[in-house]
Amino acid sequence: MSAQEVKTEGAKLTVKDFQTPHDIRWCPGCGDYSILAQMQRVSPDLNVAKENFVWVSGIGCSSRFPYYMDTYGFHGIHGRAPAIATGVKVARPDLSVWVATGDGDLLSIGGNHFIHACRRNVDLKILLFNNRIYGLTKGQFSPTSEKGKKTKSTPYGAIDHPFNPVAVALGVDTTFIARTMDRDAKHMQLMMNRAAAHKGTALIEVYQNCNIFNDGAYEHLTEKDQKPDTTVFLEHGKPLIFGKNKDKGIRLNGFTPAVVDLSSGQFTADDCWVHDEFDKSPVRATILSHFTEMEDFPVPFGIFRQTTKNTYDGDVQQQIDDITKSQGKGDLMKLFTSANTWEVK
Amino acid sequence: MEKDVQVLEDVTVRFAGDSGDGMQLTGSQFTNTTALAGNDLSTLPDYPAEIRAPAGTLYGVSGFQLHFSSSDIQTPGDSPDVLVAMNPAALKVNLRDLKKNATIIANENAFDSKNLKLAEYETNPLEDKSLEGYNVIPVPLTKLTHAALDGLTLSMKEKDRCKNFFALGLMFWLYSKPLEPTIEWIEEKFKKNETVKEANKRALHAGYGYGDTTEIFTTRYEVEPAKLTPGLYRNLSGNEAVALGLVAASHQAGIPLFLGSYPITPASDILHELSRYKNFGVKTVQAEDEIAGICVAIGASFSGSLAATTTSGPGLALKMEAVGLSVMTELPLVIVDVQRGGPSTGLPTKTEQADLFQAMYGRNGESPVCVLAASTPGDCFHMAVEASRLALKYMTPVILLTDGYLANGSEPWKIPAIEELPEMKVTFRTEKEGFFPYLRDENYARPWAIPGTPGLEHRIGGLEKANITGHVSYDTKNHDFMVRTRAKKVKHIENDIPDLEVRGEKSGDLLILGWGGTYGAITETVTRLLSKGYKLSQAHLKYLNPMPKNTGEVLKRFKQVLVPEINLGQLAYILRAEYLYPVESLTKVEGLPFKSSEIEEKIISMIGGK
Structure with a gap:
């Protein structure tokens, strides 16, 4: 079945179409709820058939996200979401592929896949839930934790220098880079819409509060009196x-x-x-x-910046189309006999 | 001068020189011409891990061995009849392997004091009588090549580089082979460099002419075409065969092929080959690392491709968490491991069979995968097709084990008709009614519902799945059930694979049971011993997990079972554990295939005289 034949029929999609019946198992008060709500709110209007959405994630609190979106979803292994998503998108450029990931998942164990997905400009939308802590493993410092941070694994303060995800993304020429926060629903929706409209890798860093292990990390940015x-x-x-x-x-x-x-x-x-x-x-x-x-x-x-560059998935397909056009569709028997052959009688 | 022509049944030739001398090229050109002449053949390239090791050194020696014959042969030959040694190091490294009265054609110009010293020779072996018993033919290869290229505007270094074609020309003369296939190859390869093209052609002709005119050679040889099964043939290496097999499987399945891979010796050629087949719709991603290589393949599998990843031992180790993910998500995936010497980086360019345990057990949790092994270069084609068939039918990862010897070695391959390829058409789930991601069919396979299918939106992942619904489940009883179900599914494949066949007597005193790339050496040994009147039988495992249903019963029909392996007895260990049968193990881990004489010696020691 080719994806082009697939059309959504009937009524316009609504928020409800993207909600799953499963209980959401994030801690009450977690910033992730807001990200999920905004995503479900914008999804019906992205002009993508529901069955053509694919959500891919790695491991961590944020990576439970696909379970709560009623689309195709793949909960992968730690750090590998950009690679799995690259496979989905390259195999099927017709799909709208989204990645839900966290600061530990994307920037620590998945750092390599992150920079290479961005470098190639695979048409993926990456939501980076940055809470500057490891939540699911119960509170170790992350690559974005500030220097000196006291956590379970850094009782005397973190010695590591933190990672600057936006600067890294710029360094590999990511074609869309944005930042938003869990407490600003409107702005987040705007960023999601803009990322969706972008052709190429889109990174949205979301400052997200972990109210259990790193509560208040962004308070100075999100609270009304200080935010301006x-x-x-x-x-x-x-x-x-x-x-x-x-x-x-x-x-x-x-x-x-x-x-x-x-x-x-x-x-x-x-x-x-x-x-x-x-x-x-x-x-x-x-x-x-x-x-x-x-x-x-x-x-x-x-x-921060958005630029235009050929997408990797588009170019892979283009090369196949061009070569198929110039050489003709592959013939298996011709391939078998493409080396010197001889007949034994 | 008129020369005698002597007809031989088979010959083993080894070309050896510096890793920059073009020995692999020379060997493969000789192979192609020999194949076109209709000989049966088997090759063994043997090269160092360094691309251009310092010239003249012992560790920089690169070799290519070719066994060709007018009858059916199985191995690249135990001991060469002829050695072409381009320098003293090549002589020194290879001498111990030669037959007693072998011919040594040596480039005498390279036996100067510098090279002799590098090869740790105190005196020149071409002159000090240490080679007595061998038929030594010193040829001033470098000088003759230079002379042939006189007048061409090339540097001394560039002229030096043509000497492998001189050697090749001489060997073509010696074995009565035509120059045309190589000339055609040179024309194509150097079409953009007229001078180099001309130089290589001249060197080739000069070598041939030298054999014809010099008085050193009084005899030339001929090996008549082999009587192979009628059909159309080509020469094929194991890596090429895997690539063709995957393309063929994609054709049969009716879905596109997707390869995620990362360069690694000796598996990279599969990636190279598949990267060329764009007009078959093959998508190849050279990923950022081994893990990404398998993860992009898993993503492609999730979305409906025949997905594969290719690697060698250390790469497989890196991929294992993701193999577990495809076990849990029950997605079809072909994982090709071209085994090499380990552990760690080990011997990257040498062969070994020591990844069997890794393939069977190298993952966390109860993580059963189907494991297959190819037995010859040509069989790599069939097993790649088979791996794909089983992966798609049972929604499971399949590990296909080949090895460096099969991957780089080549043999004549009878080209199959498309109709002979197995049926494996894929149908994706589209029916909404009654769809559950983990509701299984009669083969315990779950439905393949791919993104883009309306109404079948679902989520899968590495967390334990509830039976049928596929929802995340931490229920302990459910986990126990699912663990057993995944194991049962893989075990069930035994109903879909051929029984273990026994060659020779179906029961008796001794069975030689091998797996994978040892097939050639075992077969040759058994054939020889049978013809001498020994009583023994042979069987070869190509399905390691599950094993053929009759495996245990076959074992028990023999008083003794010998299992030769290029490891420390991994299959033997599994057989003992699985069937409580005390198999005898023959092992060797020298980075090289068994010689049939080594297996023969062990057999004789087990059964004594006839």
Whole structure:
């Protein structure tokens, strides 16, 4: 059966179509619930037949996600979701393939598969649930845990330097990179919709709270009173302005960013760095990606960068189509006899 | 000068030189020409792990052995009749393998003080009479090659490189073979470099002419075409055969072939071959590592391809968690392990059969997979088809074991008619009514419902599955049931495979029972001993899990059973455990196949005289 023949018939899809009857087994209050809810909310409108969605995951709390989406789903093994998903997508470019993964799964044990999926630009949508902790194994530090963090396996504080997933993704020229947070439903839906519309690897890093083992990790970014001063929301063509009273901006002096006061009259919005989502150069997006490590800088949310590149799955198919066209459809007997042959009588 | 022509029944030739001397190329050209001439043949390439080891050293010697015959043969030959030694190191390394009165054609120009020292010779063996008893023919190969290339604008180094074609030309003359197939090959290979093309052709002709005119050679030889089963033949290596088998299986199944793989010696050629077959719709992904190689294949299997992954021992070790995943998700998957010397990196370019335990037991939990083993290079085709058939029919991973010897060795392969290939058409589940991901058919196989099928959306994964529904289940009784069911499914395959056949007397004093790549050496030994009047029988296992239903019964019909293996007795161990039969083990782990003389010696020691 070819996938092209498959059509969804009947009524328009709704949120309910993507809910499974199974009990959800995340801890009450977990940020994962919000991610699931937003995904179920946007899915009906992605213009994809329900049977053409495939959710692939690895291991960890986040990787239970496919069980709760009523689509085709594959709960893989630790770290390997990008590889399994690559197989699904390359074999069947007609499918819409999504990956649910966490900071331990994608960035530690699955680091290699992550960078190579991004490098190849396989048309996958990757949701990275980043809670900066190992939840399912009950509380060890993760590759995104901050230095000095005390956990079960680091009673005297973590010595590891943390990973910057956005910077890594930029380093392998990922064609769509965004960040959102569990507590901002609207923004997350927007990012999901934009990722779905992107042709190529799309990474969405979701700052997600683990209320059991790392509660409050992002409180300063998500709580109403602090959020305006600690975050900056990236919008294409708009200046980087933040603060409760929109009184702070980011200026770029050469390659050096600076937070400037817009209330003193020295600088105006016109002096600020204007975000270009489609910037051909990765330099500005890379600077943005390092705000998380710079004191007094807001944490950026939104699309860091999106570019256009041939997809791996598309090119694999294209090569097959081109060669089949030039050489003709393969004939098994011709293949058997393609070497020198001789007849024994 | 008129030369005698002597007809021989079979000849074993070994080409040996530096790993940069083109010995593998020379050997394979000689093989192709010999095959086209209708001889039966068997080859054994033997090369170092280093691509270009320092010239002249003992560890840099690369060899290619070819046994060709006018009758049916099974092995690359125990001991060469002829050695072509391109330098002193090649002579030194290979001398001990030669027949007593073997012919040694040596490039005397390479026997200078530097090379002699590198080969740890104190005096020149071509001159010091240490080779007495051998028929030594020193040929100034380098000088003659240079002379033949006189006038061509090539550096000395480039001219040096043509000397393998001189040697090849000389051997073609000696064994009365035509030059045309090699000339055609040179024309095609060097079509973009006129000078190199001309040089290689000249060297080839010069070698041939040298044999004809020099007085050193008084006799040339002829090996008549073999009387093989009538049909159309080609020469085929084990790796090529696996590739063709997978393409054939995809054709028969009616679904596309997908290969996820990572380069590893000696399995990479399967990836190379399959990468060429785009117009068969074959998708190949050279993944970022071994684990990704199998995981992309699992993803492709989930979505409806005939999926395969190819590797060698260390790669299989890396893949094992994912093999377990395909056991749990009950997805069809063909895993080809071209065994090499282990453990760890081991002997990457040498052969071994020591991954049997790994294939059978190398996973966490009760994780049964179907395990098959090919017995000859050509049989790799049939077993790749069979592995695919069983994987698809029973929704299970199947490990196909080949080895470095089968993979790189080649033999004439009778090309099958498409109608002779097994029926294995796949039908995906589309019916919504009564669909459950783990509801099994009469073969215990679960339905294959692929993404894109409306109404059959379901989730699978590595967590234990509830019987029938396939939901995640931590129920302990259910786990016990599912563990037993997965085992039962694989065991049930025994009803779908041929019985173990016994060659010779069906019962008696001694059965030689082998598996995989030892088939040739065992068969040759048994044939020889039978013709001498010894009483013994032979059987060969190609299905290791499950084994043929009659295996235990066959064992019990013999007073003694000898199991030769290129490991420390892995099959012997399994047979003893499974059938409580005290088989005798013959083992060797030298990175090389058995010589039939080694098996013969053991047999004689077990049964004494006739």
